[in-house]
Amino acid sequence: MTRLIPGLALLITLLQPALGQAPEPPANYDEARVGTYTLPDPLVSKTGKRITNPADWQKRRIELLQLFADNVYGQTPSRAIKLRFQVNNVDPSALNGLATRKQISIFFADYPQLPPIDVLLYVPKSAKKPAPVFLGLNFCGNHCVTTEADIPLSTRWVSNVIGEVSVNNRATEKARGLQATRWPIETVLKRGYALATAYYGDIEPDYPQGWHTGIRSVLGDTTNASNWGAIGAWAWGLSRIMDYLQTDPAIDSKRVLVMGHSRIGKAALWAGAQDTRFAAVISNESGEGGAALARRWYGETLERISTHFPHWFCPRYTTYSKRVAELPVDQHELLALIAPRPLYIASADGDQWSDPRGEFLGGVEAEDVYRLYGKTGLGPVSFPGLNEPVGQTVRYHNRSGKHDVTDYDWAQYLRFADELVR
Numbered sequence: 558m559t560r561l562i563p564g565l566a567l568l569i570t571l572l573q574p575a576l577g578q579a580p581e582p583p584a585n586y587d588e589a590r591v592g593t594y595t596l597p598d599p600l601v602s603k604t605g606k607r608i609t610n611p612a613d614w615q616k617r618r619i620e621l622l623q624l625f626a627d628n629v630y631g632q633t634p635s636r637a638i639k640l641r642f643q644v645n646n647v648d649p650s651a652l653n654g655l656a657t658r659k660q661i662s663i664f665f666a667d668y669p670q671l672p673p674i675d676v677l678l679y680v681p682k683s684a685k686k687p688a689p690v691f692l693g694l695n696f697c698g699n700h701c702v703t704t705e706a707d708i709p710l711s712t713r714w715v716s717n718v719i720g721e722v723s724v725n726n727r728a729t730e731k732a733r734g735l736q737a738t739r740w741p742i743e744t745v746l747k748r749g750y751a752l753a754t755a756y757y758g759d760i761e762p763d764y765p766q767g768w769h770t771g772i773r774s775v776l777g778d779t780t781n782a783s784n785w786g787a788i789g790a791w792a793w794g795l796s797r798i799m800d801y802l803q804t805d806p807a808i809d810s811k812r813v814l815v816m817g818h819s820r821i822g823k824a825a826l827w828a829g830a831q832d833t834r835f836a837a838v839i840s841n842e843s844g845e846g847g848a849a850l851a852r853r854w855y856g857e858t859l860e861r862i863s864t865h866f867p868h869w870f871c872p873r874y875t876t877y878s879k880r881v882a883e884l885p886v887d888q889h890e891l892l893a894l895i896a897p898r899p900l901y902i903a904s905a906d907g908d909q910w911s912d913p914r915g916e917f918l919g920g921v922e923a924e925d926v927y928r929l930y931g932k933t934g935l936g937p938v939s940f941p942g943l944n945e946p947v948g949q950t951v952r953y954h955n956r957s958g959k960h961d962v963t964d965y966d967w968a969q970y971l972r973f974a975d976e977l978v979r
């Protein structure tokens with residue numbers, strides 16, 4: 558994704574009136590100008606009751622999930638839909654004998670017009686028992702995560718922007734392995750973990766009208782201010798992949814780490830908040846609408862994201878664009894909904910747009926909920942230096958470098974998984 562450097566963003570802001578557009582509010586990158594804000598307290602119920610134990614938190618959780626559904630991501634349809642899992646291909650000796658590689662399609666039996674979710678799954682051959690698994694959606698098709706020549710190119714709509722390797726929104730061979738550096742499959746397998754991925758566009762292509770060909774075309778209610786948005790759909794898709802993983806004897810479905818980068822990180826958090834089958838959640842630079850506090854005026858704002866990507870959220874979300882203080886929730890409460898399960902929040906210093914400090918503070922503000930369970934979340938830490946992971950059940954690092962998923966990030970996630978999920 559193209560990220561505007563602050564100077565260029567300012568130039569565009571200045572040009573907007575001449576172009577007849579409403580001026581874009583400038584982004585703030587100055588900590589001194591963030592201002593003050595009051596966060597809603599996750600441990601006070603709607604009726605003003607203070608939550609002091611896990612049993613009451615379970616009730617409060619339901620309230621909070623509803624508030625996020627009503628105001629941020631929209632209501633995830635509760636209707637169970639019939640799935641059909643079709644194993645298309647099994648390579649018993651992929652990656653030089655390191656993995657059993659499966660390609661599975663998840664079909665929606667009652668909606669034959671919908672494309673299936675095509676899952677690519679690697680299981681370590683060395684596993685003596687069902688393997689724990691990292692599950693994450695990918696940005697440009699399963700052929701992007703690996704250079705293996707026999708993964709079919711996705712035939713779905715893909716963005717022309719990513720790496721400029723698609724033509725008329727269709728993938729080309731040039732896209733093969735395009736994002737392989739974000740998916741160190743062999744390293745993950747050698748550490749004893751399986752890896753599952755699918756293209757997020759299988760669930761909904763990421764453009765404003767994309768919902769017409771995705772799951773929201775059959776399970777949405779477009780008349781409703783809390784109709785689910787694309788993030789909700791992607792999160793739902795992660796749960797459907799979980800449905801499959803629960804049926805695969807090679808997988809330990811009690812040890813599924815759901816992860817995601819950037820917009821897919823927002824979806825991973827929302828999936829983990831709603832679906833407690835996920836044993837742990839990893840948010841990689843999820844930023845605004847993800848781990849970063851919405852009330853902080855720094856980097857991307859609610860106003861900006863809801864203007865540029867309204868299809869990601871429920872229609873009501875946009876109504877808070879100029880009154881973020883009135884949003885009944887803030888993102889630390891989304892993080893708190895993961896408790897007491899392990900949570901990793903990662904930022905990158907070169908990605909100020911995502912507001913690294915705001916992501917860290919989101920984790921800090923979830924602490925009290927982890928404490929209810931006798932767990933230490935991040936613990937008493939201040940904003941760490943570069944490449945200094947901190948925390949316990951909730952962990953955080955601010956990596957040097959740009960908006961990306963790197964080997965450094967994975968090294969932390971693998972250690973986190975070894976220590977807290979295994």
Ligand code: GTR
Binds near residue numbers: 558559862
């Ligand atoms: C940006 C968007 C961010 C983030 C990012 C991405 O353009 O403003 O919220 O989601 O895209 O997904 O790469």
